[in-house]
Amino acid sequence: MSGHPSAYEPKTGFTKWLDSRLPVVRLAYDSFVDFPTPKNLNYWWTFGGILAVCLATQILSGIVLAMHYTPTVDGAFASVERIMRDVPYGWLIRYIHANGASMFFLAVYIHMARGLYYGSYKAPREVLWILGCVIYLLMMGTAFLGYVLPWGQMSYHGANVITGLIGALPVVGDSIKAWLMGGPSIGNQTLQRFFSLHYLLPFMIAGVVILHIWALHVPGNNNPAGVEARKDPEGLKKDTVPFHPYYTVKDGFAIVVFLIIFAAFVFYMPNVLGHADNYIEANPLVTPAHIVPEWYLLPFYAILRAITFDIGPIDAKLLGVIFMFGSIAILFVLPWLDTSKVRSMRYRPVARQFFFGFIATMLLLGWCGASNPDDPIIPMGSDQLVVSYTDANGNEATQTYEEYEAAATFRDQKLDEGVDAAIAVAKAPAFRFVHLAQILTLYYFAYFLVILPLLGLREKPKDEPTSIHKAVLGNDRAAPAPAE
């Protein structure tokens, strides 16, 4: 699996016998014990290990929950609460699974941001990056399917909205939607297939994770300096350390710190990342006042809702769907959009500013996704009162007022004349969430399609270190100390 010569030497008779037949111990040894890893990896690199823990946690707790869960519209909600109330430690396992999804996404976003900042998607790691994007897509699918299972109000109406997105596709949309739901609406059959698929997808993720690690071990890790570890034995020794014990213990420490945050959510605020409406059993006749997805999908939801205009023959609904899927699809071609030869943004001062702008954009998009798009952020002027009435010629007429008393007097006067009159509020112009989301969406796409391609050609990067060893000494030590 790895691109370096194997140092594994079987010692006992049995391991020799096994090694000549199935070199699985050799594979594990070369991949996770002796694997040469750059010695300058910082804590941002521990999220790979953290994500492995997240996936294992979700699969394990999920298998257990499936032993107690009932995938029927009549039984799902009650069976989830039975897990919370009657199954020994069921409350713990369910809270681990529900919050585990959020923790998984928290970790994957940090992992992806790390990749973006340090240029980990650049040659020769394009396939590694694309496999990561595939995992991310599968994760979103799994999370969506899983959110339907408790059969609360958000489960049901969220599923309605998401399947509605597919229905927006021209020509084939409606047929695909009906095929997916197994009927004209989301019902028992939908819940049952979503449960089955929710069980399947994590194992597909695990499969792609194996490919992802394989693709990582061919070129080896990128690192904060962004320069490759030297291949000659002398240079390799200076630039790298064996994965075990150096990175097992470092990852282990980071994993436990991450678990502390995880545990704080599970034990002390288990429902804070969820939505209260999902503790109301699904009712197809009543849609909750605010439909919002889970926090980790909010930025994309904001992009979807930012598109309120048609472009040519494409209407706003389809265009929103195109932009939303496009925002994820664009990640797949990122290795070819970024033209810079320098990997790490440590040495790209201008690109770094745009990167932080991108992070801020994602956080603000999340805020937009969580808010009502029509709510004002910055009001411009105050709301006016408009009295509409029928004038003497029988035409509709309006009169605008600032003060309520004046408006009411005018209305009453008209009513006394026997004319219909009513007061309505004319909202003052404002900079609203939808406007912010539109600007942010523009930046999102510009970052990938304009800034990264052009900047790579025009920017003058700082000097890169000649080796990882030099980078370590140059950054942290005034006087070079003998290493190793």
Added chain:
Amino acid sequence: MSEAQSTPHETIDEDRRDFIHIATAATAAAGAGALAYVFIDQMNAASDTKAASSLDVDISKVPLGGEVRVLIGGKPFFIRHRTEAEIKAAEAVDVSKLRDPQTDEERLIPMQNGELNRAMLVTSGTCTHLGCVPVGPSQGNTGDYGGWYCPCHGSHYDTSGRIRKGPAPSNLPVPDYRYVSPTTINISL
């Protein structure tokens, strides 16, 4: 790391290093064990399952010479209203010759006033051989000894539910039950 063992200072250093690693690994293993307990314990009976494990049965409706079968937590139980002849037959047996020696009185639980209700026999409905449910008066086959007969492998039980012939190793067990009133019993698992 291994070549420098000459000075005592470094030896102590190595020892301490080993100690911290062992302590860390042991602590991690203990945590994994605690978590494993949670994941194993969840498969034990849930509290709603446990709560459904007792039942009040009105025994006044059991016909003379017949039986009522009830399920408690999915397990079958027999409540048999024995005739005088059946009681006599059960009491006349020479206990010492039985495979699982028990007198008929030992297989009854007294009512609230301390007296035995000899007419009412309550037993488990699971054959002690391999867990089939024996047939009885309601199926028209009471076996060679007038009690129950297990069709799976031919065990014969008498009118006290004791094993008399066939492969079963022991008598039909008497469940944990008590008289709530002279006409109602509460059976629990």
Added chain:
Amino acid sequence: MKFLRFISAGLGAAALVASAHAAGGALHPHEPEGGWEFTGPLGELDMESVQRGYQVYREVCASCHGMRLMHYRNLGEPGGPFYDPEYPNANDNPLVKSFAAQDEILSTEPNDVGDYDYRPARTSDPFKSPYPNEQAARAANGGAYPPDLSVITKARPGGASYIYSLLTGYPEDAVISTRTVEVPAEDVTDSEASEEEVEAEEGAAVVEETETVIDVGHMDKLSHGDAHYEGELIQPLGQYYNPYFAGDTTPQWEGDPRHAPPGGFLAMPPQLTPGRVSYMDGTEATVDQMARDVSAFLQWAGEPKQKQRKSTGFASMIYLVILAVLLWFSFHRIWRKVDH
């Protein structure tokens, strides 16, 4: 301490989500005076309050609201209000058995002739439901469906504080008045309540109706703070104004529509009046006390394992911190000879 940076990134995400869930048109629920005992990592429910709350639920709420996820045995299970260490199995707890036996429920098993009989509930039964189905519940409540209360504290932003605020948040008698208004006859013909009047005054152009008006500006709950409400709120028939209930008051508001009062109208009239229940433990049954107790009971019922959750959490946190410290030392041991 670079890892602090990603912790703060995580907290930033959490804060983002918290702001996403801020309530809209209704008054923000508040805790009772002195706060709840059960908040915070070490907070525990005041079990005497939960016991009293069960009494309030039984005597007041249970006539309309079911709790289908609750069983009588839950009351006596570890972490429950009537848990007695003498009876580790809640099904043997005499108090719990007596609570169950007081309720007649429809048996789920048919009798000898195939009918379903009423029988006293057993500890393993779910709480008695006030209505056989949703239709019956709606028919008995003017079309409104009294929600199931099993998980109500998890199903409403604000949780127990919401229940408490709602129950104590109705306008006080002093601000409610009624008046008679004249309504054009054709506007009311489809309203059942006034049909007789229409017939009685056949031919008349107007009929008289009684209208309930709430002087919102002088309500205790709304009079402090900088918001002031000048106008009148007309309460629809069979509906009751509550500033904590999510809804829209604009259509019923006679005043500046830009400053309509918060809250909405719900079909549940105010339930708690002083002395509505007489507490078994002798506590004085003030409205505040009953609201507080029933909220605590519902908080427990929403998650009967919350005590276990917090105690397990405490042990887990200590364990994880110890493991993190050990790993930190282990990590520095291993890396001490490597520049990185």
